[in-house]
């Protein structure tokens with residue numbers, strides 16, 4: 001019997017994977033097969049292939065990756081480059097060998113050139129030098145995207161890839177040293193409110209612009225792409241709207257610790273000056289984000305506070 005009726009989520013316990021599990025469970029259409037560290041070490045091609053041959057999923061979302069904020073990228077370049085390369089090579093090859101019908105590989109908006117024209121179109125890939133603070137991660141993700149395209153061309157595999165913008169939401173990492181900016185701000189302002197601190201220090205100049213997408217909107221977009229898209233080009237996933245880090249900090253402050261003064265620490269890296277995606281390819285498929293940034297920050301702050309209360313802070 002061909003049991004290829006399930007959908008595998010590689011990286012089911014991360015920010016993206018856990019959102020995908022929620023989205024797929026709500027859908028109820030598919031048998032969902034979590035593929036995390038407990039199931040197989042995805043850096044190991046033989047272990048990964050064994051899992052695929054045993055479970056034979058019909059479709060696969062590749063959300064497994066070593067990820068982190070600007071500081072983690074600077075401190076651990078080997079894991080960001082090596083582990084992400086290994087994950088891409090072993091999962092895509094196992095999916096081909098096991099006859100997976102469709103696979104969606106997750107890239108990232110940071111794979112585009114640092115000076116790419118804004119909003120960034122998919123065809124800006126590899127047209128210029130990368131942002132140095134995340135080059136190892138970007139190189140691994142570019143290799144993954146190119147590998148998905150190579151499997152399409154050489155083997156006719158239905159492998160596609162998506163480029164999400166900066167993500168946030170429940171289940172994120174709130175470690176101040178290694179997290180992305182939004183969870184770090186939520187934690188800093190929450191703690192400032194709790195301790196009655198007069199000010200909060202935000203890294204960099206506050207001038208860089210970023211686009212933020214709630215991870216539940218991302219999961220919805222990925223399901224849409226899995227259902228409706230089959231092409232060689234990666235597809236950007238974002239809201240099409242950005243703001244400065246200073247504006248973002250003010251939003252979090254107003255919700256978590258109104259009245260707190262914001263100070264900037266320009267000795268910390270700013271990273272890429274702007275990173276706004278052109279999302280016209282995705283919106284042409286009829287997809288739109290549903291969660292506004294204000295609503296998303298409010299619900300993520302509530303999630304953080306609730307999980308702190310239960311002693312499950314992600315430190």
Ligand code: GFB
Pocket residue numbers: 068069070071073108109110133134137165166167176178179180181182184185202203204208210245268269270271272
């Ligand atoms: O989210 P973030 O670490 O990643 O930083 P990138 C975004 C901006 O927020 C930078 C500033 O300009 C930071 O200097 N920032 C301000 C802070 N305060 C903080 C803070 O407390 N923590 C952090 N982390 N940032 C990442 C890549 O780049 O984008 C990853 O390094 C990934 O590989 C991700 O691709 C989507 O947007 O600069």
